[in-house]
Amino acid sequence: MAQKKNAVIVGGGTSKFGVRAATIFDMLQEAANALSKDIPGLKPKDVDGLIFASTTAGRNSNSLNTAPIVAHRLGIYPTSICVRVDTLCSGSNTAIILATGLIESGISDCILVCGTEKLNMPQRWESVYMNLITNDHDWDSAMGLAVPPPFFTMIAQHHMKKYGTTKEQMGAVSVTNYAYGFNNPNAQFGGKSLNLDEYLVARTVCEPFGLNDCCPVTDGASAVIVASEERAKAMTDRPLVYIRGTGQTSTHGMSAHWPADTLADWPHLKHAGEIAYKAAGLTPKDIDVAQTHDCFTISEIIEVEELGFCKKGEGGEFCASGGIKVDGQTPVNTDGGLLAIGHPYGATGARQAVEICKQLQGRALNQVKDAKFGLTHNLSGVCAQHTVVIYGTEPR
Amino acid sequence: MAELKTSQIVGTPYIDGKYAAILDMWPLEAPECNRIYPFYDNLKQGRWTTTKCKKCGNIDYPPGVACTKCWSDDLEWVDLPKTARIAAVTEMAGPPTGFESPLVMAWLGFDKSHPLKHLLVRLINCKLADVKNGDEVKLVTFEVPSHPIDVKKETKICDRVYYAFEPVKK
Numbered sequence: 001m002a003q004k005k006n007a008v009i010v011g012g013g014t015s016k017f018g019v020r021a022a023t024i025f026d027m028l029q030e031a032a033n034a035l036s037k038d039i040p041g042l043k044p045k046d047v048d049g050l051i052f053a054s055t056t057a058g059r060n061s062n063s064l065n066t067a068p069i070v071a072h073r074l075g076i077y078p079t080s081i082c083v084r085v086d087t088l089c090s091g092s093n094t095a096i097i098l099a100t101g102l103i104e105s106g107i108s109d110c111i112l113v114c115g116t117e118k119l120n121m122p123q124r125w126e127s128v129y130m131n132l133i134t135n136d137h138d139w140d141s142a143m144g145l146a147v148p149p150p151f152f153t154m155i156a157q158h159h160m161k162k163y164g165t166t167k168e169q170m171g172a173v174s175v176t177n178y179a180y181g182f183n184n185p186n187a188q189f190g191g192k193s194l195n196l197d198e199y200l201v202a203r204t205v206c207e208p209f210g211l212n213d214c215c216p217v218t219d220g221a222s223a224v225i226v227a228s229e230e231r232a233k234a235m236t237d238r239p240l241v242y243i244r245g246t247g248q249t250s251t252h253g254m255s256a257h258w259p260a261d262t263l264a265d266w267p268h269l270k271h272a273g274e275i276a277y278k279a280a281g282l283t284p285k286d287i288d289v290a291q292t293h294d295c296f297t298i299s300e301i302i303e304v305e306e307l308g309f310c311k312k313g314e315g316g317e318f319c320a321s322g323g324i325k326v327d328g329q330t331p332v333n334t335d336g337g338l339l340a341i342g343h344p345y346g347a348t349g350a351r352q353a354v355e356i357c358k359q360l361q362g363r364a365l366n367q368v369k370d371a372k373f374g375l376t377h378n379l380s381g382v383c384a385q386h387t388v389v390i391y392g393t394e395p396r
Numbered sequence: 397m398a399e400l401k402t403s404q405i406v407g408t409p410y411i412d413g414k415y416a417a418i419l420d421m422w423p424l425e426a427p428e429c430n431r432i433y434p435f436y437d438n439l440k441q442g443r444w445t446t447t448k449c450k451k452c453g454n455i456d457y458p459p460g461v462a463c464t465k466c467w468s469d470d471l472e473w474v475d476l477p478k479t480a481r482i483a484a485v486t487e488m489a490g491p492p493t494g495f496e497s498p499l500v501m502a503w504l505g506f507d508k509s510h511p512l513k514h515l516l517v518r519l520i521n522c523k524l525a526d527v528k529n530g531d532e533v534k535l536v537t538f539e540v541p542s543h544p545i546d547v548k549k550e551t552k553i554c555d556r557v558y559y560a561f562e563p564v565k566k
Contacts, residue, residue: 125493129421132492138423139458142558143501143518146492150501151516154484206488255503255516256457263484263503382516 006395007103007243008232009096011038012224012354015116017342018188020219024054024061024116025073027221031114031347032074035223038354039236042225044075046235049108050082051099053091053115053346057084059130060118070114080108085346088134089293090248090378090387091115092222093349097246097389099226109231113353115346116221127217135382136254148295149206149214151255151382156208156298158264162313167208169316170297171199174212174339176324177294181336183365188218188342213297218342222350224357229395241360242395244373245280247272250385269306269379269386276375276388277308281396284308287330288371289359291352293379294337300324303377304332307388326366334359334366345380349387352376356391415543421494422540426554428547432459434473440557444478444535446511447471455511476511478535479564480504483514487524500524504533504561521562533561 013034015027022030036042050071058064067084071077081102087094092115102108121127131146145151159165178194181187194212202210225235232240249272251259259268277283284307292307294300301315309330310318318324324332335341335355338348356374358364374391417424425436435458438445448455449463450470457476462469483505491499500519506512519527520536527533542555 128490129419129492129494132421136458140516142422143516143560144491144495144499145501145516150486150488150499153486154501154503157484157486206486254458255514256512258514261513 004104005106006229007100008227008229009241009243009353009357009391010225010227010232010235011035011238011357012222012350013038014186014222014347014351014354015220016186017218017220017344017347019120019217020118022219024057024063024118024221025069027118027219028070028114028116028223029073031116031221031223035225039225042235045077047076047110047112047225048078049080049099049102049111050074050076050078051085051095051111051113052083053085053087053095053113053349054117055086055088055091055134055345056117056119056130059133060121074112076112081111087380087385087387089295089343089345089380090349090385091346093352093376093378093387093389094248096224096226096243096349096353097248097387100243100246103226103228110225110227112223113226113350114221114223115348115350117344117346118219119217119344120219139254140382145382148382149209152296152298153206153209155263155302155383156296158262159298159302160208162262162264163316165298165301165316167200168196169320170208170213170301171196172320173294173297173300173324174199176319177333177337177339178212180334180366181340184336184341187336187340188216189336189340192340209296212339215295215338215343218344220342220344220347222347222354224350224353238361239393241357242392243389244282244392244396245276245278245390246388247275247279248385248387249275252384253381255382264302265312266302266306266383266386269303269377272386272388273307276390280390280392282373282390282392286373287375287390288373289331289334289356289368290375290377291335291337291355292332292377293348294333294339295343295379297339299379300332300337304330307375307377326368331368334364334368349376349378352378353389360391360393417543420543421492422556422558424543425556426545426552428545428552431461435459436557438473439537439559442537444476444559445473446476448474457512477506477509480506480510480515480533480561482527482529482531482533484529485519485524485527498524500527502527502533502561518560519562520560527563532564534564535559536562
């Protein structure tokens with residue numbers, strides 16, 4: 001077998017995220033346009049592979065076997081791979097893992113990874129109703145579980161009881177991420193500031209969550225280029241950002257198989273992180289900036305614990321004391337995260353990858369000084385699956 | 397022929413008189429549609445059951461056709477105890493169409509002799525204010541809308557049930 005190649009993320013872009021008067025194909029073309037501005041000179045014909053992530057395309061956009069249609073709409077002629085990935089909220093992060101393997105093995109040389117969802121439907125009921133098929137339909141969904149707030153409020157209840165996490169600490173996550181997202185032109189809540197008093201009086205969604213504890217329902221698309229090191233050097237003069245290690249765990253599609261005694265502990269995330277750190281040859285202390293899956297404020301608090309940025313149980317204090325700020329110990333969700341940018345499931349992983357790429361190249365809006373190593377994380381399903389990708393300015 | 401129980405619930409729509417399974421919020425329970433139909437047949441009798449592997453002794457939930465520990469298909473149906481205690485509980489306004497609002501959901505904990513450790517369920521016949529952590533709840537079954545299925549040239553009506561949990565009256 002030929003020597004293993006290094007996989008590099010070259011650049012990327014996103015559409016405007018929000019409640020969009022646009023189809024998934026409109027938004028994918030917007031993301032491709034943003035990508036072309038991020039990597040000047042890149043042409044559709046330069047791409048030899050397409051990995052497209054979307055879970056709801058088959059339902060909300062009446063489109064199954066969507067990858068060939070995406071290839072057509074983006075003017076790509078795939079010769080190495082053309083496939084759709086359906087892992088809900090981790091869709092395009094899963095796609096980046098697949099792209100890494102294909103690049104490292106030499107099967108592909110330049111892959112477009114993109115993801116999208118159209119979640120806002122002509123009538124609001126359908127957006128919620130559709131989510132019944134994103135869980136285990138015959139079991140969890142038949143209990144009424146569609147959108148995730150009820151499950152995550154119970155996670156928050158357990159974390160508050162077991163570790164003493166407070167509403168104010170959850171508020172600190174929301175306030176920090178809204179501040180990060182303020183200058184992000186593509187964020188659903190771009191230009192919207194939030195202080196702790198406003199957070200505390202926001203409308204209750206599901207006790208203990210108020211409106212600002214939850215990410216919104218979002219339409220959007222994102223796209224990145226994953227290429228071999230040699231190909232990337234020919235494409236850009238910017239510092240190269242290497243994909244150093246990945247990990248993905250999946251423990252259950254149904255609540256009956258939750259892997260811990262309480263909902264406050266996520267051992268399957270800890271495990272995914274350990275696999276990725278080992279593959280990357282790094283430890284949590286090495287990570288200069290991270291994009292974690294803040295679908296809810298409590299999620300980010302548990303994620304900084306399980307990913308090792310602080311001790312287990314101290315995530316609330318870590319976030320509230322500024323550990324996640326741009327000058328803190330491990331800045332998290334520096335582009336606004338899911339809370340401020342929004343969360344079109346399949347588009348989120350690639351959006352996070354764009355931010356880490358910019359951070360490690362020194363050109364992010366909220367730049368972390370001298371960032372060398374970055375991490376992205378998604379959870380999906382009823383917190384069943386965890387996906388971690390670690391990046392660095394040097395190869396492993 | 398049995399009467400078709402149509403419903404105003406949007407979750408089981410009839411388009412120009414035609415049933416669309418793709419939008420159905422309930423499982424397709426009939427023997428023509430799945431191989432674990434005994435679960436639903438037993439549920440109609442008030443029994444909560446699942447499959448146990450005769451080879452390795454593993455009890456799965458949900459029930460299956462092959463054991464998830466050893467992939468053996470030598471399985472038997474066993475009854476599950478029908479009570480549990482609330483380990484977390486919440487309610488949500490604006491649940492999926494077809495469910496009552498606010499919808500009360502609970503994370504259940506089962507005692508050590510039960511094959512299940514935890515389960516996420518819907519609580520019915522109570523309000524959030526009526527229940528708290530540690531309260532005992534029990535399984536309760538109810539009818540859900542039937543659906544038609546084409547069997548050769550006939551249309552068969554499939555009656556259905558589902559389950560939730562409710563407080564044990566003190």
